[in-house]
Structure formats: C-alpha cells, structure tokens
Amino acid sequence: MTLFRSHSTATILVAMTMAWTFATQAAAQDAKPDGIELSRVDVSTAIKQDMATEVRIAGSLTPIRRSTLTARISSTILELPVKIGDVVKAGDLLVRFDTEALTSAVAARRAEIDSLNAQIELAESVLERNTTLVERRAASESTKLEARANLLNLRAQLRSKQTEVADAERALTYGALRAEFDGVVASRPVDQGQTVPVNTELMTIVDLSRMEVDAGVPTSRIPLVQLKQPVELTVEGFPGRTFAGEVIRISPTAVAGSRAVRVFIALGNDDGLLRGGMFTTGVLKVDNQKGVIALPAAAIRHDADGTFVLKIDGGVLRRQAVDLGMSWTDRNLVQVSGVAEGDVVITAPLPDLVAGTAVRVEDL
Numbered sequence: 001m002t003l004f005r006s007h008s009t010a011t012i013l014v015a016m017t018m019a020w021t022f023a024t025q026a027a028a029q030d031a032k033p034d035g036i037e038l039s040r041v042d043v044s045t046a047i048k049q050d051m052a053t054e055v056r057i058a059g060s061l062t063p064i065r066r067s068t069l070t071a072r073i074s075s076t077i078l079e080l081p082v083k084i085g086d087v088v089k090a091g092d093l094l095v096r097f098d099t100e101a102l103t104s105a106v107a108a109r110r111a112e113i114d115s116l117n118a119q120i121e122l123a124e125s126v127l128e129r130n131t132t133l134v135e136r137r138a139a140s141e142s143t144k145l146e147a148r149a150n151l152l153n154l155r156a157q158l159r160s161k162q163t164e165v166a167d168a169e170r171a172l173t174y175g176a177l178r179a180e181f182d183g184v185v186a187s188r189p190v191d192q193g194q195t196v197p198v199n200t201e202l203m204t205i206v207d208l209s210r211m212e213v214d215a216g217v218p219t220s221r222i223p224l225v226q227l228k229q230p231v232e233l234t235v236e237g238f239p240g241r242t243f244a245g246e247v248i249r250i251s252p253t254a255v256a257g258s259r260a261v262r263v264f265i266a267l268g269n270d271d272g273l274l275r276g277g278m279f280t281t282g283v284l285k286v287d288n289q290k291g292v293i294a295l296p297a298a299a300i301r302h303d304a305d306g307t308f309v310l311k312i313d314g315g316v317l318r319r320q321a322v323d324l325g326m327s328w329t330d331r332n333l334v335q336v337s338g339v340a341e342g343d344v345v346i347t348a349p350l351p352d353l354v355a356g357t358a359v360r361v362e363d364l
Helices: 002-031 098-136 141-174
Strands: 037-038 043-045 048-070 075-079 095-098 176-178 183-187 201-218 230-235 243-254 262-270 279-296 301-303 305-315 316-321 323-328 333-337 344-346 359-361
Touching: 048 183, 048 262, 048 323, 095 201, 098 141, 201 279, 230 262, 262 279, 279 323
Parallel strands: 037 359
Antiparallel strands: 043 344, 048 201, 048 279, 075 095, 095 176, 183 201, 201 262, 230 243, 230 279, 243 262, 279 333, 301 305, 305 316, 305 344, 323 333
16 A cells, blocks of 8 residues: 555656746747847947048138238338228238339439549540550550559449349339238328338238148047048038138148147138138048948957858848958947948847847837
8 A cells, every 4th residue: 555655646747847847948939939038238240431540630710722921011001002901912902112212312323323434434535535546655554554453443343333223123013912812901100101120010911712630640540631632611600610621731740749740631622711710620521431340349359260240130140250340449330341231230238148049129
C-alpha cells in the first residue's frame, strides 16, 4: 500500500514538472516576437544628405575700395561741394583750392626762363666770337674757356628753372580734386574757407558695391580654410536674410597675442543696403560632401571581424559591415558606406545588444 502511494506521488510530480516546462516555453514563445523594447531616440533612419565641416566667423563690414584725399598743396579751400553721405560719380569736383599764388609763381618762373634763354643766346654768340679770335690768335685760350663755362652755367640754370616750372604747373593741377570712382562720401573733416597745410586729410570716398569682412579664425581651424571658399553671412539688421560671400585673402600669420588668423571675405552689395561697420556672422563650409549617409559616432561598433552597425531587419538586429569615411566632430557624425538609405540603425550607446536579438521600437 505504501509502495503504491509513493509511485502515485512521483507520477504526479513528473506531470506537474512537464506542465510547468511546457507553460514556460509557451510563454517564452509568446513573448519572443515582442523582443527588447527600444525608444525612438535609440535608433536613426539612414538618409542621404549634404554634409560639410562648418567654421564659424564674425567680423565687421568694410568697403573694399576706399580713397582718402589729402591736400597736395598748402592753400585755402574755395569750394567744397560735397558732404558726408553724398553720392559722387567719377570725375565729380570734390575740392577746389585757391591757386592764385601758384599761378603767379608759374608766371614768374616762366619769365625767368625767358630771361635765361636770352642770356644763353648771347653767351652762344660770345663763345662763337671768342672761338674765332682764338683761331686767329687774337685772343687767349682762357677767354674761349671762360665763355664756354658761362654758357654751360646758363644752360644748367635753365634746366633748373624748367624743373621748377614743371613742379609749379603740377601743383596747379592739385588745385582741384575730383572723384576717382563712383562712391559715397564717408568722412569730411575740413570746411570751406579753411586754410590747410600739405598732407591734411580732406575726405574719404568709399565704394559700397563690394564689401569685405575681416574675420578671425582659430589657428586650429585655419587649415580647413581655402581661397574662393563660399561663405554664408548674416548681417546685423537683416534678420532671416543671408548674404553670399567668398574668401579672397588669408593672412600668413596669426594676430599677435591671440590664436586667430585674419581671413578676408568679400561679398557683393549691388543694392547698397550694407554699410561699413555693420557686425556680421557667418558659416564657412569646407569639405563639402553631397548625398552621403552619416550616422552618429555611437552607432559605430567594432569586433574581431571589423567595423559594423546593428540595423533592424524584420524586428531582429542584424550585423551590417560598414566602411568609414569623413567625420564631422562638430556634429558628432561619421560618414558610412554599406548602409542603405532607409535602414534603421541602433545609434544609442547600448553595448549589450547583439545581432540576432529581437527588438521592438515604439512608434516606429
């Protein structure tokens, strides 16, 4: 009787164990399709995009072409027809000086030249006569030499006076200053009727049709900057609008006391909206890449077989081998090949995930 009860108890235990095992397996099979649940922020969908390394710049606008007029003569200003902000055309009169004294000086020097020409004519006659007398032995050789020396001296004085006349006539041309190009009067520190010495600054004319930005670029980024690279600029006072610029010059040395190199960027201003001194910021794009697939650096994984990413294929993680290209550290992105556009890739730092794991992404 006791043996029969023990045998029945063992049979019941085996049956219960098998039932529990089958139930566990069934529950596992029911749960398997769901897999590990991931958040939408844990994955990224691969898309083709245009990528570039960006160098941020800032500086102030300055007209590329400017001309500062200075007084070439010491005189009184008779006419000053333009003021700050006036638009001028090439050839327009800007300043006229009193040239009466210069005109008189030119006339006086010309009179001196006429006098010297008459003296030279006489000296030539004297030399010719003395030469004849020496040949006839009617005069000494020294008489001839003295006449010749007098003639040479007069000719030297004539050349000196001719130079003085040329200088005086050139000074007369400085009596009226005209615009060298179309532009705008930017400054005018003198007034009509003022007597100014030589080299006094009279006014500055600027051409606003073409501007430049003097920007400082960190030395660590300067190797990325090249001539003729395009730049997108935004100017203070023009929200939402960008201006296209281009690198035209790069300083060969860094600014003293800083770790920045001056880079000069030109931009057009045909509509005349921009003004000198306006603050400007911009983005200089280098290493432009068109239509590339770039993934966050955290998506890149490594094993004994090489570099790969985990992509989701039919609810299961698959190992996808990739080759790496350029990296954009400022955006924490790496160019990859081997991933197709539209692939969903694990980009979160989840090192425990392995290929073959079933996953489910919410809201995907």
